Amino acid sequence: MIDVAKRAGVGLGTVSRVVNGGAGVRDETASRVRAAIDALGFQRNEVARALRPGKKSSSLALVLGDLTNPFFATIAKSSLEVAGQVGFAVVLGSVDEDPEGEKRAIQELIGRQVAGLMIVPDQGDHSFLASAGVPVVFVDRPAHGIDADIVMVDNEGGGRLAAEHLLQQGHERIAILLAPSYYTTGRRLRGYRRAYRSAGLDVDESLVVQLSEGNAEAAEKATRELMHRPDPPTAFFASTNFLTEGVLRALRGVDAEPAVVGFDDFRLADMLPTPVTVVASDIAELGRTAARLLLDRTSGIDTRPPQRIVLPCALIQRGSGERPPSAGKRIKAEPAGE
Amino acid sequence: MIDVAKRAGVGLGTVSRVVNGGAGVRDETASRVRAAIDALGFQRNEVARALRPGKKSSSLALVLGDLTNPFFATIAKSSLEVAGQVGFAVVLGSVDEDPEGEKRAIQELIGRQVAGLMIVPDQGDHSFLASAGVPVVFVDRPAHGIDADIVMVDNEGGGRLAAEHLLQQGHERIAILLAPSYYTTGRRLRGYRRAYRSAGLDVDESLVVQLSEGNAEAAEKATRELMHRPDPPTAFFASTNFLTEGVLRALRGVDAEPAVVGFDDFRLADMLPTPVTVVASDIAELGRTAARLLLDRTSGIDTRPPQRIVLPCALIQRGSGERPPSAGKRIKAEPAGE
Structure with missing residues (x-):
């Protein structure tokens, strides 16, 4: 879905309006969106389903470590870019090697009704996330106690x-x-x-x-x-x-x-x-891949079982x-x- | 207000409960909060006013440049820490040298009903912020078209x-x-x-x-x-x-x-x-100072005219x-x- 919005150069909201009749969307924009949907091989009703009303939140939560570590800053930057391209904001939680603090931060963010969570998990049990009610993508490390998407390096x-x-x-x-x-x-x-x-x-x-x-x-x-x-x-x-x-x-x-x-x-x-x-x-790609996957889970377009995506390393x-x-x-x- | 919460080692919510009667707060905690209020010389009703009900949002927005620039990452990290200490989340907007993109990002964040905005402003007119309805603190650079707090270096x-x-x-x-x-x-x-x-x-x-x-x-x-x-x-x-x-x-x-x-x-x-x-x-102090000032504006405890805080440089x-x-x-x- 993200791919449709990006290919057409518009926000998810615009894609939604086009699929639902096109009210308030310029003709030129609408045809760009339709061309993107066709080019990507989506069914129109599949797009509509993914964008069904009632999904109000357009914020993602990102929980990671010390932002002055360029590794985390790069993940934050690249996932913000991907989210921003489709009109999603990112609420940030930064916790450094403190499993209890991490749990509090995550629960706080869930309470803010974000549409999905991207987490670089600390150690410890993350089974409490199973009841979060929103999609979760783990970045860089898998978490214990929950079966969810993970994007990591080799x-x-x-x-x-x-x-x-x-x-x-x-x-x-x-x-x-x-x-x-x-x-x-x-x-x-x-x-x-x-x-x-x-x-x-x-x-x-x-x-x-x-x-x-x-x-x-x-x-x-x-x-x-x-x-x-x-x-x-x-x-x-x-x-x-x-x-x-x-x-x-x-x-x-x-x-x-x-x-x-x-x-x-x-x-x-x-x-x-x-x-x-x-x-x-490619740490930026790590962040981008995770954000894209989370947005596709959030929109409902990606209903596969939890994925494990591994990016290569080079010397x-x-x-x-x-x-x-x-x-x-x-x-x-x-x-x-x- | 933040100072009270920090000195007592509790969240703003706990301070609020103590000031409003102390229901659900342990005696030991309540006396710590009262001691902090006294030590800092606040009037009890001043604290209560700052924490009056109806102020629901406990998110700040932070808008700055490229997070892989350690300068911005340090500001993000330190302001997140200050906000987190009193239970505030931070919604992040990162825009790099793109005044139009910055304006869109800021308006997006205002629409998300944040309690206040911390902005490292790009060039261009920021008078549109006058109608934001929430306090604004500029960081590192002043903005044109609006008279607001600014925290910067010399x-x-x-x-x-x-x-x-x-x-x-x-x-x-x-x-x-x-x-x-x-x-x-x-x-x-x-x-x-x-x-x-x-x-x-x-x-x-x-x-x-x-x-x-x-x-x-x-x-x-x-x-x-x-x-x-x-x-x-x-x-x-x-x-x-x-x-x-x-x-x-x-x-x-x-x-x-x-x-x-x-x-x-x-x-x-x-x-x-x-x-x-x-x-x-001290870039971390730049972020901390701005976040503290914004929280005090948000709570209503700081009603001074717009301040200009300048941190020193050293060789x-x-x-x-x-x-x-x-x-x-x-x-x-x-x-x-x-």
């Missing part, structure tokens, strides 16, 4: 890409830093393990570091500790953008700078002294991930891979 | 700080890059001119560069052009965070790297090959702004000011 594939790349450079001691046990980082770890298994190598479990907080400071501290061991790692896989920043901060001034691969791209990654290699997916080689294990013999200031 | 003072700092290092040819003629960059330019005047120097108008777009690409292109002149500038003042990024990109590989001062701090500024000197203000010296004009004689790779 975390396991991305984790495997990162570890395989480092193994191919000859690294065997690759530290992996994990944010508090989110689904995503668990899957990234699984990919890392699979890469080791495929290479016929055992994982040194002391290099699998579960952080108690998901910020740069925690990663910086853990990296320092790893580097002070008698047998430090020769490479780091940082499983989120903030963790990558922390690893890089800790490695400033280290003579034998290990290789680094981050998960998720970030602004200025290519401008750092050694440009940063990352595994990345972006920039230098930090291409340092060989022998980097320790080189001087710090020499940039690698430029 | 743009002129910040611009002067940046230019004075470069002049003190001996620079006389300081290029200033300006985003499309926003109020803010105009004020920053005024500060730059005042610094020149105080130093008894004339501004070379060919170094005042008005960009047609406010992104990094436009700044990168303009910087390249300036550096290809027979008499290139020895220093750059980039008047926004995105412009700073563009200047830095253009200067990579330049043998005689000019000094650079940016306006607004940004993530990883201290991690770049030469850490970046910036003039910065953060990190290296790029401390390069002397003679930097041209040094080799590129040598970091300055570390």
